[in-house]
Amino acid sequence: MSGSNLHMAWARLFLRSLASSGVRDVVLSPGSRSTPLALAAAESQELRCHVIVDERSAGFFALGQARASGRPSLLVCTSGTAGAHYFPAIIEASQSFLPLIAVTADRPWELQGSAAPQTIDQIKLFGGHVRSFSDLGQPDPSPAALRAVVRVAAQAVLRAMSPEPGPVHVNARFRKPLEPVVPSGPEPWEAAWSALVEKGAPAAQIPWITPDPSAIAQLVERCSRAERGLLVCGPHLPSIGASGPAGKSFDLKQYQRSVAALARAARLPVLAEATSQLRFGLGPAITSIAAFDALLRNPAFRSRLAPDLLIEIGAPPTSQGYADLIADHPDCPRFVLAPHGWNDPSSSASALVFGDAAEICETVAARLPAPSRPDRSPWFSALTRADARAWDLVDRELAGDRLSEGFVARAVSSGCPEGSILAIGNSSPVRDLDMYCPASPRPLRVLHQRGA
Structure with missing residues (x-):
């Protein structure tokens, strides 16, 4: 299949940026729409992948990792109601001040409100129970958009850790094709993308608060x-x-x-x-x-x-x-x-x-x-x-x-x-x-x- 492999590069850049910000574990609940993210996690040499089909169980597994390690684990699921099964673990993480990052794959905007299958409004799905919400948007080859992928990943880790540790939600939209494709030749965004992958995310230095x-x-x-x-x-x-x-x-x-x-x-x-x-x-x-x-x-x-x-x-x-x-x-x-x-x-x-x-x-x-x-x-x-x-x-x-x-x-x-x-x-x-x-x-x- 010929065409652009931007969707896979987008996912790889996001996962690489999370890893360079301190994430070490990814808990995957596989589904079609999350295919680019799942494959990028599986390919990564910096991340450990754990496959748990049931999203509710996956949420508490990741929560246990955060409780034991002090690091945010990454949850990845497909579109629709899959992310809703994270809700009990999200609330537990919020109340217990435990870092957690939930990434919900989503369908493109043109399918919203059209009775398309496995499509719901995932914007701010977890309401006020998360420390922050970001929409990663759909893959975009512009240099500014690629840089923003790195920033969103770094911000997700920072907000999961400080000022009050807790869960963070990132929504990531993908159009088909979802599987890797073989492009007919070099793509114009590849040089900028490679430089960002090599560089990694900026260091976000969390302050240490001392008692009054x-x-x-x-x-x-x-x-x-x-x-x-x-x-x-x-x-x-x-x-x-x-x-x-x-x-x-x-x-x-x-x-x-x-x-x-x-x-x-x-x-x-x-x-x-x-x-x-x-x-x-x-x-x-x-x-x-x-x-x-x-x-x-x-x-x-x-x-x-x-x-x-x-x-x-x-x-x-x-x-x-x-x-x-x-x-x-x-x-x-x-x-x-x-x-x-x-x-x-x-x-x-x-x-x-x-x-x-x-x-x-x-x-x-x-x-x-x-x-x-x-x-x-x-x-x-x-x-x-x-x-x-x-x-x-x-x-x-x-x-x-x-x-x-x-x-x-x-x-x-x-x-x-x-x-x-x-x-x-x-x-x-x-x-x-x-x-x-x-x-x-x-x-x-x-x-x-x-x-x-």
């Missing part, structure tokens, strides 16, 4: 005089984009060391959910109150606890007991440390301190004066005794070999080798992990879906 010094000073002042403070750790939020380096793998040990430094310096017991990455691996020198959800469901216990400082790290804890504690003590100073989002569903926080949580913890810990009070106050000791008694009751419930949800949760978590990654389902499974698995000095990374 006045907020650090306020935290130091509050921690230095708190006598009944709690360090409460909800689901971990990745520090990528605006408050961390793009594509850098999460350093679990460094994160745990930083939080542990604050807990030691301020003598704060740690109330950590399993998905915070701080229940498993903090070390024996840190006092963890892992049964806090069960304890805080008791109104009398909440009343006696009467904290004078609450410091939250990450996303809002899922614990109902902790939500009840906040409601019972609305005047208690509460500081939320997180890289992204307004993480205050009760609308009662004293301050939200934005930045890398590990950096904030390290900075505050370094500035705290040496403690003048005893290592263990009566309040502190009573809290640790209550936690020990709660776990004694849980141990009795799980004694023997009777199969139950709690038995499975503890068996799985305790059976994971040190440094493992445990992927846990949302709803009941993650709650079982919190309810039945005590804190442990053995490192274990827990990945989960937020569930929106």
Whole structure:
């Protein structure tokens, strides 16, 4: 077949530009209209291709890659309702601040509104759930259009990473033929195209946002005089984009060391959910109150606890007991440390301190004066005794070999080798992990879906 091979060059340039901007994985759900993109991905020496026919499954597969790697994976599907199956993963990525790029192949504009098959309006298909939308347009040989392909790819990666990590949507239209063709001779756009492929995308340097010094000073002042403070750790939020380096793998040990430094310096017991990455691996020198959800469901216990400082790290804890504690003590100073989002569903926080949580913890810990009070106050000791008694009751419930949800949760978590990654389902499974698995000095990374 003779004719122009511009459609394939267009797709190759787009994929090459994404790769040079940091994308490493492409998750393909094959279909006719996405043929140029699928072939370009398969030919690339810079990209790893994963073929998953079902778009909904593909979306969550790519989401898992982003959660583990800190990089945006690329989703590619055909036209029509195929892209709509990405919607649950798109929403999860948006709510969890995870980078993701969805590319929906589309039919040309002349088929819109004409009852053509597999043709819907894909413009801004995901509405406000994506950080940005771009229409790549149809293949165009002009030098300006070819340069724009590179720019759109670089912008997609940048907006997936910063200022708030999340999903991005790019719509790409193609006319037939969709398969490669053999042109009758050199094409006039080839020299400009080759130069752009060789050059790659421009480097977009993402800024690193540091916490406000006045907020650090306020935290130091509050921690230095708190006598009944709690360090409460909800689901971990990745520090990528605006408050961390793009594509850098999460350093679990460094994160745990930083939080542990604050807990030691301020003598704060740690109330950590399993998905915070701080229940498993903090070390024996840190006092963890892992049964806090069960304890805080008791109104009398909440009343006696009467904290004078609450410091939250990450996303809002899922614990109902902790939500009840906040409601019972609305005047208690509460500081939320997180890289992204307004993480205050009760609308009662004293301050939200934005930045890398590990950096904030390290900075505050370094500035705290040496403690003048005893290592263990009566309040502190009573809290640790209550936690020990709660776990004694849980141990009795799980004694023997009777199969139950709690038995499975503890068996799985305790059976994971040190440094493992445990992927846990949302709803009941993650709650079982919190309810039945005590804190442990053995490192274990827990990945989960937020569930929106």
